[in-house]
Amino acid sequence: MKILVTGFDPFGDDKINPAIEAVKRLDDEIAGAKIVKVEIPTVFGDCATVVHNAIVKENPDYVLNIGQAGGRYGLTPERVAINFDDGRIADNKGHQPLAEAIHEDGQNAYFTQLPVKAMARAIRAAGIPSYVSTTAGTFVCNHIMYQVQYMIDKEFHDLKAGFMHIPFLPEQVVDRPDTPALSLSDDVKGITAAITAIVEMDGKKDIATIEGHVS
Template sequence: MKILVTGFDPFGDDKINPAIEAVKRLPDEIAGAQIVKLEIPTKFNVSADVVKDAIAKEKPDYVLSIGQAGGRFELTPERVAINLDDGRIQDNAGYQPLNHTIHGDGENAYFTQLPIKAMAKAIREAGVPSAVSNTAGTYVCNHIFYQVQYMRDKMFPDIKAGFMHIPFLPEQVVTRPETPALSLDDDVLGITAAIKAIVSRDGKGDIETIEGKDGSVAKFENQTRPL
């Protein structure tokens, strides 16, 4: 099995991006799967081509994209990508799309093929906070999540793909009071646990649990609402 793991370069006012820093520190093999690491630019009009070229070259079984979500407390595997670019700030090329459809012939939304509940559970069991997220935003993170799903729909039907956000690093919040942060070691530990879950659930689908945004979980056994 081969897994392509991507991480963005720094953007905005930040000089570091935990996404690519964590990806670079992943081992070359996790749970028997070959890990291919790729840095991608935080640019709406370039990032997808970089990933598409890597998919065509490497022919991975899975694509896991990692991005920074400042303000979040935990690692958050994303459930859905939406067909919308709406940048709150300019990207690294100075481009800021507003209410822009990514692909006119694409679905309004694509759901991930990754076992996101199993991933969140595995991350927590590794001692790192995690919860499933239902929004990847409308910046370049959602853009690449959607673009890879579109590629799967139109060009690479055999891949499975998804996205996970990670929090700021401690050095990024020195001038951001009361903003949560997570160490790079915890990021690497959490991403590694998520990849192990992807490998272990290959061909089995996701686990049946109810995921709360606070990270609480309940077994799905004839329950009508989360505990």
């Protein structure tokens, strides 16, 4: 089994992005699966081009995109992506789409093929906070989750994919009072647990438990 794992570069006022820093530190093999690590730009459209090229090159069984979600206290596997770009800030190329469809011929929303409940439970079992999220936002994180699902719909029919948000790093919250953070080592540990769950649940239905959260 091969799993493509991507992480975004820094964006906004931050000089570091825990997503790519954690992805770079993942083992090259997890639970018997080969891990291919790719950095993607925090840019609408461009991020999808990089991921598409990587899928064509690597032919993975799964894609797991990782992104930063400042303000969340745990790792949050995302359940659904919506066909909607609405940037609260500009991306790294200065683009800021407002209330725009990502693809006119795409579905209004796509659900992940990943076992998000099993992933959240496995992350918590590893001692890291986690819950299933039902909103990936409307910035580039939701954009890439939707784009990969669109690729599955239109081109890579056997591929399974999804997205997971991770919190700020401690150094990112020095001037952000009362904002939760998680260490890079815990990020790596949590992502590794999530990937292990993906491998173990391959070909199975997700677990039937309550793993969600209000946010």
